Amino acid sequence: MTKPIHVTSEIGKLDVVMLKRPGAEVENFTPEMMPRLLFDDIPYLPIAQKEHDNFADTLRENGVEVLYxxxxxxxxxxxxxxxxxxxxxxxxxxxxxxxxxxxxxxxxxxxxxxxxxxxxxxxxxxxxxxxxxxxxxxxxxxxxxxxxxxxxxxMPNLYFTRDPAASIGDGLSINHMTFPARQRESLFMTTIIEHHPRFANQGLNVWRDRNQPGRIEGGDELVLSNTVIAIGVSERTSAQAIEDIARRLFEKQSGFEKVLAIRIPHNHAMMHLDTVFTMINHDQFTVHPGILGEGGQIDTWTITEDSSGDLRVDHQTDLKQVLKDALGLDDLDLIPTGGGDPIIADREQWNDGSNTLAIAPGVVVTYNRNYVSNQVLREHGLKVLEVLSSELSRGRGGPRCMSMPLVREDL
CATH class of the missing domain: 1.10.3930.10 (Arginine deiminase)
Structure with a gap:
C-alpha cells in the first residue's frame, strides 16, 4: 500500500497533489504592503480563482486527485x-x-x-x-x-503550496522559510502531518522540520530520481540547510545517495531553482539560459557520504555533465526558455516560462502566456497542457510553484 506521501521523481505519473485555491488573502492588502508580502502586484481575485480552477480541472482530467x-x-x-x-x-x-x-x-x-x-x-x-x-x-x-x-x-503566497514543504521519498521536509511574510505557512503543513487522519501515524519521515536553522524552500527542492535530489543555492535556500538535509537523508537511510547543490542568481525573478530549471522527462529539462555562464557553466556541488559517514562535496561547473553522471544518462536535452532568444527568454522567465509541472514523463502543465517556450517544448516532443495565467502569474510563480505533489508513481 502506497504511503500518503511517496515521491521518487519529478516526472512519475502524478496521482495526488495538494493545492490552495486563492482566497481573500491575495487582494487583502495595499500597494504599500506589497514589498512586505513579497508581491509585485495585486491579483484580481475572481479571475485568479477561475484560473486556479482551470488548473485544478486540468489535473483532474488527467487522473490526478486534488486535495486542498x-x-x-x-x-x-x-x-x-x-x-x-x-x-x-x-x-x-x-x-x-x-x-x-x-x-x-x-x-x-x-x-x-x-x-x-x-x-x-x-x-x-x-x-x-x-x-x-x-x-x-x-x-x-x-x-x-x-x-x-x-x-x-x-498570507497571499499560500497558493504556492510547493514552498512550505516538499515531498521527498516516503516523507517530506517542512521548511523554515526565508522571509517573515511566509514563515507561518509551514505551521499548516505540520498540523496536517501530525493530526490529519490521512497522514498522522502513517510512518512518514520528516527529514527536516520547520524549527531547524538555515533557510530552505520547496521551490528549490527537486527529486530527480529515487537516489538523486537537486537543491538550489538561492535567495531562499542556504548552503547550511542543504548540507543539513543531505546529512539527514543519508543518516536515515532514505535511499537517496546524492544531493546536487546548484547555485542560481539571488534575485526576485529567479527566487527558486524551479523558476529556472525543471525536469520534464527522463532526459529532458527546461532551463533559463540566464543562469548559465559561457559554455553552459554553473557552480554545482555533488554531495555524497564517504565510507566514514562524513559528507563529501565535489565542485563542478558543467551542469549537463553533472546531470548525466548523476542520472546515468548518455546525453540529455536542456531546453532553453523562449528558445534562447534573450528578450523572449527574460520576458517569459518573468512569467515562469521554466516553471513547468510534469504530470507524467514528457507531459507538462504550463502557463498559456509563455507561448514561445510552450512551442519550443512541443518541438522537442513534449505534450504541453496550457492553463490560464493572466492573474495567477502576478504572484511570480507557475504551475510547479502552485502544486505540492504528494504521490507519484515510481518510474
Missing amino acids: LEKLVVEALDAGGSELKASFLDQMLTESGYAAGVIHHVLEDYLLSMTTTDMVVKLMAGVRKNELDFVPQDLVSAAEEQNYPFFLDP
Whole structure:
C-alpha cells in the first residue's frame, strides 16, 4: 500500500497533489504592503480563482486527485478537537508577534468564537484592526505600526503550496522559510502531518522540520530520481540547510545517495531553482539560459557520504555533465526558455516560462502566456497542457510553484 506521501521523481505519473485555491488573502492588502508580502502586484481575485480552477480541472482530467490545503487544515484541527485548535491558534498568534498580552487574548477570543473553517480562512486572509472593537492603549511602537491596518497580515503566497514543504521519498521536509511574510505557512503543513487522519501515524519521515536553522524552500527542492535530489543555492535556500538535509537523508537511510547543490542568481525573478530549471522527462529539462555562464557553466556541488559517514562535496561547473553522471544518462536535452532568444527568454522567465509541472514523463502543465517556450517544448516532443495565467502569474510563480505533489508513481 502506497504511503500518503511517496515521491521518487519529478516526472512519475502524478496521482495526488495538494493545492490552495486563492482566497481573500491575495487582494487583502495595499500597494504599500506589497514589498512586505513579497508581491509585485495585486491579483484580481475572481479571475485568479477561475484560473486556479482551470488548473485544478486540468489535473483532474488527467487522473490526478486534488486535495486542498485549507480543507486539510480544517479536517486536521477538527480531528484533534478543541485542545488542538486552541494550541494551534496560540502558536499562530505567537509567530505573528503576539506571544502574550492583551492583543493575544483579544485575537484568541475573536478567532476561537468562529467555526474551524471560518477561523482558518480568517487566519489566511488576515485580521484587520477595524474588525475588532478594541483599540490598544499600551502599544509601544513606531507611529507607522500604530497606523498599520492589520493585527495579522494576510498570507497571499499560500497558493504556492510547493514552498512550505516538499515531498521527498516516503516523507517530506517542512521548511523554515526565508522571509517573515511566509514563515507561518509551514505551521499548516505540520498540523496536517501530525493530526490529519490521512497522514498522522502513517510512518512518514520528516527529514527536516520547520524549527531547524538555515533557510530552505520547496521551490528549490527537486527529486530527480529515487537516489538523486537537486537543491538550489538561492535567495531562499542556504548552503547550511542543504548540507543539513543531505546529512539527514543519508543518516536515515532514505535511499537517496546524492544531493546536487546548484547555485542560481539571488534575485526576485529567479527566487527558486524551479523558476529556472525543471525536469520534464527522463532526459529532458527546461532551463533559463540566464543562469548559465559561457559554455553552459554553473557552480554545482555533488554531495555524497564517504565510507566514514562524513559528507563529501565535489565542485563542478558543467551542469549537463553533472546531470548525466548523476542520472546515468548518455546525453540529455536542456531546453532553453523562449528558445534562447534573450528578450523572449527574460520576458517569459518573468512569467515562469521554466516553471513547468510534469504530470507524467514528457507531459507538462504550463502557463498559456509563455507561448514561445510552450512551442519550443512541443518541438522537442513534449505534450504541453496550457492553463490560464493572466492573474495567477502576478504572484511570480507557475504551475510547479502552485502544486505540492504528494504521490507519484515510481518510474
